[in-house]
Amino acid sequence: MTRxxxxxxxRETSIPNRVMVSPMCQYSCEDRDGLATAWHxxxxxxxxxxxxxxxxxxxxxxxxxxRISPEDLGIWSDEHADALAPVAEFVxxxxxxxxxxxxxxxRKASTTRPWEGHxxxxxxxxxxxxxxxxxxxxxxxxxAPPTERLTPEEIEGVVESFRAAAERSxxxxxxxxxxxxxxxxxxxxxxxxxxxxRGDAYGGGFxxxxxxxxxxxxxxxDVWPDGKPxxxxxxxxxxxxxxxxxxxxxxxxxxxxxxxxxxxxIDVSGGGIHPDSSPERTGPNYQVxxxxxxxxxxxxxxAVGAVGGITTPEQAEAVVANERADLAIVGREHLRDxxxxxxxxxxxxxxDEIEGPPQYRRAFxx
Numbered sequence: 001m002t003r004x005x006x007x008x009x010x011r012e013t014s015i016p017n018r019v020m021v022s023p024m025c026q027y028s029c030e031d032r033d034g035l036a037t038a039w040h041x042x043x044x045x046x047x048x049x050x051x052x053x054x055x056x057x058x059x060x061x062x063x064x065x066x067r068i069s070p071e072d073l074g075i076w077s078d079e080h081a082d083a084l085a086p087v088a089e090f091v092x093x094x095x096x097x098x099x100x101x102x103x104x105x106x107r108k109a110s111t112t113r114p115w116e117g118h119x120x121x122x123x124x125x126x127x128x129x130x131x132x133x134x135x136x137x138x139x140x141x142x143x144a145p146p147t148e149r150l151t152p153e154e155i156e157g158v159v160e161s162f163r164a165a166a167e168r169s170x171x172x173x174x175x176x177x178x179x180x181x182x183x184x185x186x187x188x189x190x191x192x193x194x195x196x197x198r199g200d201a202y203g204g205g206f207x208x209x210x211x212x213x214x215x216x217x218x219x220x221x222d223v224w225p226d227g228k229p230x231x232x233x234x235x236x237x238x239x240x241x242x243x244x245x246x247x248x249x250x251x252x253x254x255x256x257x258x259x260x261x262x263x264x265x266i267d268v269s270g271g272g273i274h275p276d277s278s279p280e281r282t283g284p285n286y287q288v289x290x291x292x293x294x295x296x297x298x299x300x301x302x303a304v305g306a307v308g309g310i311t312t313p314e315q316a317e318a319v320v321a322n323e324r325a326d327l328a329i330v331g332r333e334h335l336r337d338x339x340x341x342x343x344x345x346x347x348x349x350x351x352d353e354i355e356g357p358p359q360y361r362r363a364f365x366x
Contacts, residue, residue: 003321005353010264012227015097018320019341020054021047022331023101027071027113034074036083044087048094051341055096059103059180062165066104069113070126081168088173099176100169106186107132107147120145133189133196163219178231183272187213192246192273221262229264236268236290239277252297265303284309292324305329313344
């Protein structure tokens, strides 16, 4: 028996195997309205056909100004939930667990798509004024868009936007909600002393800087059914060792607090808070060590997902079998191969441990 194709039980939700499709932005909403299209249904649906246990939709903005780019997904209205419902339904029909990442880009919002330069979008071109813990803008090359410091009342509004987005996600048929607090986006901006220099209740030390994420997590957990899991994605480290920054030790401490609030899995990634942020090394499994530390050093047991440089079936199996993480989260390799999980079952001689689609069984030896 492989460990990769064993089930993972979180609350009353059974994930059929330990492969998860990492949330990856597609920048493909056709009318800049945040509505899911045939592209999203095909992109996510094909990974479910490919056998992944969890298929996670991309960072989905809880309010319009929370989009990274004007072409990003949103879920700030019932119309957005209706557009995503067929995606969740198709993923579920293939035997995968449909999941959605709820996000707010903060000061990293209002940018062009990566293949169009990834620079700021001016208001006259469809951009908007971005928000953050302070009025310090993201350090773009060239002129940065104006950034507004969120007031305490506006912060409460952000919390309510996450709550409403979770309710709509549930109505759309998603079974896992993930709160995005990584990669330099709004919740991470509040966590890190690099970007959070506030002097009020949402700044200062660990308690203040984690206050917003804890409030968002409580709001999402409050409306998410007891039998369904809530995930949180963290950047385990800012990758800025020469500055006062967010560290792995901070993430371990926070993971315990999040577990107390009802979080079931910490999705461990890294970096993104500043252009100077870069990993010590890259390559196979380059972030797995962070997930392993969170898994081993949290006082209150919480499941952990590892991401970063997992590209082969053997790597994914080893990550789970060696108890470095509970889920192997695969991003770019799923772009190259939507059928990664089926191919992994074939490579690991585990085709009897996964129920592949009957239409494809002759190709994978089921």
